[in-house]
Amino acid sequence: MPHASTTVTRPAPVTPARPRSPLLTWLAVTAVTLGIFSIVTTEILPIGLLTAIGADFRVSDGTAGLMMTLPGILAAVAAPAVTVATARIDRRAMLCALTLLLALANILAAAAPAYWLVLASRVLVGVTIGGYWSIAAGLADRLVRPEAAPRATAVIFSAVPLGSVLGVPAGTFLGDHTGWRAAFLAMAVLTTAVLAMLMLLLPPLPAVRITRLAVLRAMFRGVHTWFALLLTFLIVLAHFGAYTYVTPFLQHVTHAGPGLITGFLLAYGAAGILGNFLGGAALTRHPHAAFAAAACALAAATLLLPVLGHGTTGALALLLLWGIAYGAVPVCSQTWFTRSAPHAPEAASVLFTASFQATIALGALAGGVVVDRTSPSAVMTLGGTAAALTAAAVWLHFARRPEWPAGS
DSSP states (O other), X not given: OOOOOSSOOOOSOOOOSSOOOHHHHHHHHHHHHHHHHHHHHHHHHHHHHHHHHHHHHTOOHXXXXXXXXXXXXXXXXXXXXXXXXXXXXXXXXXHHHHHHHHHHHHHHXXXXXXXXXXXXXXHHHHHHHHHHHHHHTTOHHHHSOGGGHHHHHXXXXXXXXXXXXXXXXXXXXXXXXXXXXXHHHHHHHHHHHHHHHHHHHOOOOOOOSOOOHXXXXXXXXXXXXXXXXXXXXXXXXXXXXXXXXXXXXXXXXXXXXXXXXXXXHHHHHXXXXXXXXXXXXXXXXXXXXXXXHHHHHHHHHHHHHHHHTTSHHHXXXXXXXXHHHHHHXXXXXXXXXHHHOTTOHHHHHHHHHHHHHHHHHHXXXXXXXXXXXXXXXXXXXXXXXXXXXXXHHHHHHHHHOTTTTTOO
16 A cells, blocks of 8 residues: 655645635644554555455455455556546535545445355545545645644554554454454444545645546656656565565464564554654665665565464564564655656656555466466565565666666
């Protein structure tokens, strides 16, 4: 699912249409943030519930992994399609409509009597991801005063690691104690509350930056855009190809129980928050090194898990390293996209969202094929290999173009 940086270059901010009190503006920022939190949590919630859902419908872990594949595919299509098709519609109305769609998707998943209906709900999740992310990425400077826009952006995208550190472990805990359907029902309730907040707190947001297909096509003419696509493909493939199946690994290799797995996921998410801020800080002065370090750490964690992950201490230590590494990945990837096209930030966000989500789908699908035919350990090894290739590609780029993307 997409994620963003606080260090990106933006055009001149667009101030709100009418003066609003500081309290109301920050409440609006909070509402948008909670919307992203709901989306992130809903998208990756099946990771913690994969085995339980598969057992309930008598499908393999690889088939259950389709719950991660489908949203990625649909989000990749929806990011440009929804953004272009609704370019002239008030952004407040679009965010509310997409949040309603997410609530309906969670209700459908909670009530689904057959696995194909669960997958149908994940299609709706994918549409929401693609549309909401592409719109929300550029809203900070329309909700607060120009000088507060960087801080508002940081708040909005803090929902990404928080979805991992709070949402997924909480959903896994709830699923373990009351059933996986209760976790989706709880998300439906939360999303409905967020919808009410968006309706009450967001000001009118008429479309002012229209993204057309021609703008998106023009981005593909730049070599920097293609390199950002390559890096995103490799690192996201590495992460989600392995992380989608981390629960089966912890069950079958580490022999961890449900409670311990929930604790591991919580620790991973907390490490992700740290990685997010470390990556954002390092990007300003050392963009190549930040991305390469994240890729190297992710490679080390996943390659060593089959070796050291048989014990709880080794598994926990490597998951913490993994969390720090991946926490920096979205901020690195999104920043490289935006700096490849500083004149079109919304188009850069659309392309970032589409590529990120498409690779999530591919990673989950590839990991599912591997885990069904071999073992969870083999998935970790392949993920580590892809992460190592990412690090090599970054350093090769640095050798040829050391000045980019340090400046826009």
